[in-house]
Amino acid sequence: MQREPGGASKATLDSVEGKMPSGETRAQIRSSADYVELKYRNPANLVAGKFASGLALFSLGLGLAEALMPGKMARMIGVNEDQSGTIRALGLREIGHGISIMMSQKPTPQLWARVGGDAIDLAYLGYAATNDNANKTRLAIAAAAVLGATAMDLAGARMLGSQDWTMDKVNPKAPTNVGQPSARQPVM
Amino acid sequence: MGKNDVRVEDVPDPRILEPRDAIVKITSTAICGSDLHLFDGYMPTMEKGDILGHEPMGEVVEVGPAVNNLKVGDRVVVPFTISCGECLFCKKGLFSCCDNSNPNALTAQKIMGHSTAGLFGYSHLTGGFAGGQAEYLRVPFADVGPLKVPGDLTDEQVLFLSDVFPTGYMAAENAEIEEGDTVAVWGCGPVGQFALKTARWFGAGKLIAIDDVPERLEMAKRESGAETISFDSENVYDRLMEMTQGIGPDRCIDAVGCEALAGGTFDGMIDAVKTTAMLATDRVHVLRQAIWACRKGGTISIPGVYAGAGDMIPIGALMNKGITIKTGQTHMQKYMPMLLEKIQNGDIDPSFIISHEVPLEDGPMMYETFKYKLDGCTKVVLKPGMQRSQTMH
Numbered sequence: 001m002q003r004e005p006g007g008a009s010k011a012t013l014d015s016v017e018g019k020m021p022s023g024e025t026r027a028q029i030r031s032s033a034d035y036v037e038l039k040y041r042n043p044a045n046l047v048a049g050k051f052a053s054g055l056a057l058f059s060l061g062l063g064l065a066e067a068l069m070p071g072k073m074a075r076m077i078g079v080n081e082d083q084s085g086t087i088r089a090l091g092l093r094e095i096g097h098g099i100s101i102m103m104s105q106k107p108t109p110q111l112w113a114r115v116g117g118d119a120i121d122l123a124y125l126g127y128a129a130t131n132d133n134a135n136k137t138r139l140a141i142a143a144a145a146v147l148g149a150t151a152m153d154l155a156g157a158r159m160l161g162s163q164d165w166t167m168d169k170v171n172p173k174a175p176t177n178v179g180q181p182s183a184r185q186p187v188m
Numbered sequence: 189m190g191k192n193d194v195r196v197e198d199v200p201d202p203r204i205l206e207p208r209d210a211i212v213k214i215t216s217t218a219i220c221g222s223d224l225h226l227f228d229g230y231m232p233t234m235e236k237g238d239i240l241g242h243e244p245m246g247e248v249v250e251v252g253p254a255v256n257n258l259k260v261g262d263r264v265v266v267p268f269t270i271s272c273g274e275c276l277f278c279k280k281g282l283f284s285c286c287d288n289s290n291p292n293a294l295t296a297q298k299i300m301g302h303s304t305a306g307l308f309g310y311s312h313l314t315g316g317f318a319g320g321q322a323e324y325l326r327v328p329f330a331d332v333g334p335l336k337v338p339g340d341l342t343d344e345q346v347l348f349l350s351d352v353f354p355t356g357y358m359a360a361e362n363a364e365i366e367e368g369d370t371v372a373v374w375g376c377g378p379v380g381q382f383a384l385k386t387a388r389w390f391g392a393g394k395l396i397a398i399d400d401v402p403e404r405l406e407m408a409k410r411e412s413g414a415e416t417i418s419f420d421s422e423n424v425y426d427r428l429m430e431m432t433q434g435i436g437p438d439r440c441i442d443a444v445g446c447e448a449l450a451g452g453t454f455d456g457m458i459d460a461v462k463t464t465a466m467l468a469t470d471r472v473h474v475l476r477q478a479i480w481a482c483r484k485g486g487t488i489s490i491p492g493v494y495a496g497a498g499d500m501i502p503i504g505a506l507m508n509k510g511i512t513i514k515t516g517q518t519h520m521q522k523y524m525p526m527l528l529e530k531i532q533n534g535d536i537d538p539s540f541i542i543s544h545e546v547p548l549e550d551g552p553m554m555y556e557t558f559k560y561k562l563d564g565c566t567k568v569v570l571k572p573g574m575q576r577s578q579t580m581h
Contacts, residue, residue, distance in 0.1 A: 174291035174306065175206055175270065175328030180318045181199040183237035 048159040052107050055114065055156055058149075059098030066091025078138025079128045086124065093117055111157035118150040191229035194240065194552045202318060202326035207254035210330030212266060216343040217320045218243035219551070219568040220268075220351055221377045222445065222493045224559050226311065230446055230469065230495050233295070233312040241570075242268035242308040243350040244320025245343060248334075255331045264334035265349045266320060266327055267520035270306040273332035284517035289329060290315045299496070304517065320350075321551055323572045335524045338532070344539035345531055347569065348378070353538050354523040356382020356443070359491035362514035363439035365390035370432055372396040372481065373414075374474045375443035376404035378541045378567050379491050383441050384412035385536060392439075396431060398424055400449065403543075403564045411540055419449075428481045436483035445492025446470035455500060462499065469496030479506050490515035541567040547574040 066073050070084035070091065079087075097114050101107040125143045128134050202211055220243055225231050245265040248258050258264065270289040271278050277285035286305035290296055293303035296313050306328070309319015318326065327334060337346045356379045363383075365371060371392045373380045376399035384395050397408035398417045405416040417427045428437060448456065448471045455476055462468035478488050479502050488511055506513070530536050543566040546554055554568045 173272070173288040174293065174315070175209070175289060175317075177291050177316045179203070179205055180239075180316075180326065181202050181322075182239060182318065183195075183197045183199055 048156070051156050052101055052111060052160060055111065055152060056098045056101035056107075059094045059101065059114065061098075063091045063094030063096075063098060066094060076138070077125070077128075077142040078135030079131070080133055083128070090121065090124065093120075106160060108157060108160040111153055111160060114153040115150060115157060118146055118153060121146045122150075192227060194227060194555050196549050196551055199239070199322075202324050204250055204252045205326065206328065207252040208329050208331055209252040210248055210255055210258055210327045210334065211250040212244065212246045212264060212325045212327055212334070213249045214244050214246040214320055214323055214325055214572050216245055216347045217241050217322075217548075217570050217572070218347060218350070218352075219321070219554060219558050219570065221375075221379065221558075222310075223555070225445070225447060225493060225495065227555055227559065228447065230463075231311045231313065232299075232495070233292075233316075235312065235316075238309070238311070238316070239318040239322055240309045241319035241321025242310055243347065243352070244308070244322075244325055245337070245347050245350060246325070249324070251330065257331050258334060258336070262334075262336050263339060264336055265346055265524070266308070266325065266334050267349075267354075267524060268308055268310075268351045269333070269517060269520045270308065270315070270317065270328050271332050271521060272329050273521075278332070278521075281519055281522045282516075283519040283521045285519075292316060307517075321548065321570055323548070332521060335528060337528065341531060342539070344542055344545075344569065345537055346528065348382075348538040348541070349524050349527055349531075351518070351520075352378040352541070352567075353382050353527055353536075354520055355379050355491050355518040356384075357386045357523055357527060358516075358518045359383040359441050359443060359489045360386040360390055360392075362487075362489035362491075362516075363387070363390075363441055364487045364489075364512065364514070365392050365439050367391035368393040369438040370394040370396065371439045371441065372398060372428060372437035372478075373408075373441040373443055374398045374478060375445075375492060376401065376408045377443065380404075380441070380443035381407060381411060381541050381566075382538070383443055383489075383491065384408055384414050387439075387441075388412065389535075394431070396428065396437060401561045403561075404566060407541070407566060424477055425481050432483070436481050436486065438483055438486050440478040440482045440486065440488045442474050442478050442488065442490045442492045444474040445490075446472070446494045446496075446498075448473040448475075459499070468499050470494050470498045472498035472501060476500065476502055479509075479511060482509070482511050484509045485511070487512045487514065489513075491518070493517075542569055543567055545569045545571060545574070547576055548572040550576070 066087050070087040071081045073087050074081050074083045097117055100110045104110055122143060125139055129136060129139050223240055226234055226240060248260055248262040248264060251258050269284045271283040271286040272288040275287040277287055284305045289306035290303045292312055292315055296303035306315030306317055308317050335349060360383050363371060365387055369392050371387045373383050376397050384397060387395060395412055395414035396417060397405060397414040398419055399405050400418055400420040405418060408414040409416055417424055456473040459471040459473055463471055482488055543564055544554060548570045551570050557563055557565045558568050
């Protein structure tokens with residue numbers, strides 16, 4: 001007996017929240033075979049995870065630059081080289097952010113910590129602007145860059161916070177449970 | 189939505205995802221007593237849209253490239269456990285302890301210390317695999333699990349090789365029954381019925397069946413020649429002592445598990461309050477009673493499913509009386525071929541436990557019927573494709 005490819009079959013299910021409304025907007029998918037539905041490996045989780053990894057790399061890169069070349073970084077953002085100690089300290093903090101994100105499977109608090117770090121950076125730039133010798137234009141550009149990073153950190157923290165990640169890792173030898181039928185998937 | 193909500197919905201067909209998969213078109217599938225633990229919300233990690241069912245059988249309609257022992261058209265019974273056949277535990281015959289079949293192994297490890305085998309339709313703790321109360325089922329490790337069955341046996345005769353028959357058998361085996369032993373079985377659902385029947389194969393003398401459902405006690409008496417205790421009208425401990433001259437049963441089988449009814453006992457009431465208030469996960473009243481009642485040096489076999497942690501277990505009584513406990517999810521692949529032979533030889537016809545055969549679409553109603561033991565319900569078989577006019581009771 002052959003079943004129809006991509007067809008629908010009936011199953012008893014636990015706790016379906018009513019039938020799917022016909023007008024509901026869903027992501028474009030070509031067939032049920034394309035719909036990767038699994039809480040732990042769904043595309044949203046993968047996107048959030050990759051986004052967090054990107055921010056971690058950015059943190060690491062920026063932190064290394066600040067820690068290893070504090071003088072150059074100071075000039076770049078428009079402050080005096082005598083601020084090198086502070087810049088180096090900020091760099092070490094950035095490195096810490098990056099490593100803590102990379103070490104966590106679900107780094108939501110770590111991304112929120114980055115938001116806190118951004119606030120510290122902005123406060124420092126604001127303080128630096130009170131110095132008559134500071135380059136206000138460069139400081140403004142640096143502040144805009146920090147605000148941009150803040151927006152990304154906030155987006156990442158919110159994205160991760162909204163995902164339900166109750167599993168850390170999978171058994172790599174185990175059969176996949178990605179792409180299984182369930183009532184969470186639309187019938188094509 | 190939450191507990192006690194099972195529905196029949198159209199879902200996408202399963203498909204081959206890995207080389208060792210097979211797709212089975214389900215011809216018969218049963219509701220298990222342990223499905224009720226899911227239905228009642230006792231098992232964690234259930235999610236909306238999960239497909240239930242772990243007692244299926246049917247016809248192979250597709251096989252992955254690495255499945256060499258099955259072909260399209262083969263009639264198979266699918267065991268509820270998924271096992272790789274290659275890890276240490278599978279090689280030791282401990283198939284339900286498979287290391288490699290639960291993709292959510294670390295979640296299970298956090299709760300149990302180690303992960304066990306993946307199961308069909310039994311929450312994400314055991315892998316989140318879609319279950320067999322459906323028209324089609326994807327079977328991972330299909331070269332290890334499914335058992336081919338001959339065409340001259342009906343679905344009703346072989347379906348219970350998928351779970352309850354081997355489970356009852358293993359329960360009796362775990363009880364370490366010796367010739368002439370008195371065996372007490374708590375819970376006369378299907379597993380308890382099979383435990384009673386197969387206890388005779390191990391040489392049991394007196395059988396004592398404990399339940400509160402008259403039809404189940406009657407079945408135990410009729411099918412296995414058991415003496416019966418109804419716990420809602422009799423004190424179980426006192427009756428067991430009467431029936432065993434004060435020694436207690438040699439072997440006790442807890443075929444009830446985590447949703448034990450208390451029969452008005454004090455410890456049972458504490459369990460009920462705690463589980464309702466979510467201060468406890470399991471109601472272990474039967475296990476406590478078995479420990480108290482079992483004779484010194486006896487054995488308690490636990491096929492009943494438990495989910496989390498039990499409270500107030502009389503560990504002192506257990507230790508001082510020198511009681512052995514043997515338990516576990518059934519090592520299905522170890523027992524299925526031998527028990528199929530028993531069926532073929534006419535030693536047993538497992539279909540005796542069926543009380544209802546209904547279309548798949550009637551599944552939600554039958555969950556309620558089975559849960560509340562209405563209409564003389566002992567075992568429900570769901571038949572995809574069956575018309576309502578063919579319903580059998």
